[in-house]
Amino acid sequence: MPLLKTERQKEIYKLLDEREGAFKQCGAKADAENSFPYENIEELKKIGFTSLTVPKEFGGEEIPLYEMVLYLEKLGQADGSTALGLGWHLGIMMDLAERRPWQADVYKEVCEHAVKEGALLNRAATEPKTGSPTRGGKPETTAVKQSDGSWKITGRKTFTTMSPVLDYFLVAATDDETADVNEYLIPRNTNGVSIEETWDSVAMQGTGSHDLVMQDVIIPAHYLVEAKRNERKARPSGWLLHIPSVYSGIARAARNEALKFATTYSPNSIVGTISEIPNVRRLIGEIEMKLHQSRQILYTTARAWDEELENRNQMTAQLQVAKYTVTNTAIEVVDLAMRIVGARSLSAKNPLQRYYRDVRAGLHNPPMDDAVIALLAEQAIQSFK
Ligand SMILES: Cc1cc2nc3c(=O)[nH]c(=O)nc-3n(C[C@H](O)[C@H](O)[C@H](O)COP(=O)(O)OP(=O)(O)OC[C@H]3O[C@@H](n4cnc5c(N)ncnc54)[C@H](O)[C@@H]3O)c2cc1C
Missing domain, CATH: 1.10.540.10 (Acyl-CoA dehydrogenase/oxidase, N-terminal domain)
Known part of the structure; x- marks a missing residue:
């Protein structure tokens, strides 16, 4: 392309x-x-x-x-x-x-x-009790307004990606007075902020997605940066395409690794390389087909977001279908690439085994597959009422 x-x-x-x-x-x-x-x-x-x-x-x-x-x-x-x-x-x-x-x-x-x-900044929204914030769970992290207008934040966030290097955390917390869920900006060097190194995931290990712990963290009044977070969530979010972009990249890396292997590996049972064997060619062709389809969806959707400003409010389904398609296709592509390379793909030295682990994480980044399917079903049924 x-x-x-x-x-x-x-x-x-x-x-x-x-x-x-x-x-x-x-x-x-x-x-x-x-x-x-x-x-x-x-x-x-x-x-x-x-x-x-x-x-x-x-x-x-x-x-x-x-x-x-x-x-x-x-x-x-x-x-x-x-x-x-x-x-x-x-x-x-x-x-x-x-x-x-x-x-x-x-x-x-x-x-x-x-x-x-x-x-660098990132959002720390997930908590042990809420699971994915996309499900609507209420943060147990609390924000208590002080007499001088400042806020005292206390709680724990899980999955804080890039925690070793973040300068700012965007933290969802429940206002203990109004029960509203608001978003607060917390600079890293604020007293009471610490990182607990809990991240032991075999997928995306290098994201450093440890726990963010906030113990009586005091921030100024204007660091309540966005009130009533849930109102934002109703809007389509083009920027979330950053997620499928990453997994599409992992799939392309797996494809390149498989092609490099197929065009150089020459066992002594054949003349030439395995890239000439029909079964291997079929797998390569399938990878190309899948990547072509998913990248078309990814880039067409991104371009539509940029160019059709008047349609953005109707783009939720399109954006979610792009995420679903690209991340699931990426998992399939890595699998096909590993079939081409064979048992060597499972060697600790081979990058394919890392892609295999990493690409799975896409299923657990928002929006989750079942939510996408439910949205499509709802829209289809509504259109017939
Ligand atoms: C690599 C990686 C990086 C991440 N980075 C960040 C980050 O920077 N910031 C951040 O805030 N989060 C981050 N997350 C967390 C992510 O957004 C999710 O919150 C997290 O993966 C938990 O999602 P889950 O679906 O596994 O958990 P849960 O929501 O607990 O779900 C577990 C299971 O229960 C089901 N389930 C639970 N509740 C419901 C419900 N109400 N309705 C239907 N089914 C339900 C789910 O379908 C699933 O099968 C990251 C996750 C990963 C994997």
């Missing part, structure tokens, strides 16, 4: 391409050692990746969704964990730029921090 259309796209893609080998190596090391890909994040900061979705007025690039998808897919091809982490940051910044829900001075401060020093 000819995806690179503008000079900027070619330039940024090239920057990522030149670093792909190093990103891959760092990601594999973080996975093998249960650590975090610090060098990848530092390098991405150096090349200005953290400010790509910050508005131009604050010195960012203000890239559209299509470009974010393009770069995250490319980064995901090198390391899924790095890409998912950066994807949360870039996606949230894009959403904030489009909606502008925060008080202007707080927003400016965070944007300028991201541009000048590569500051």
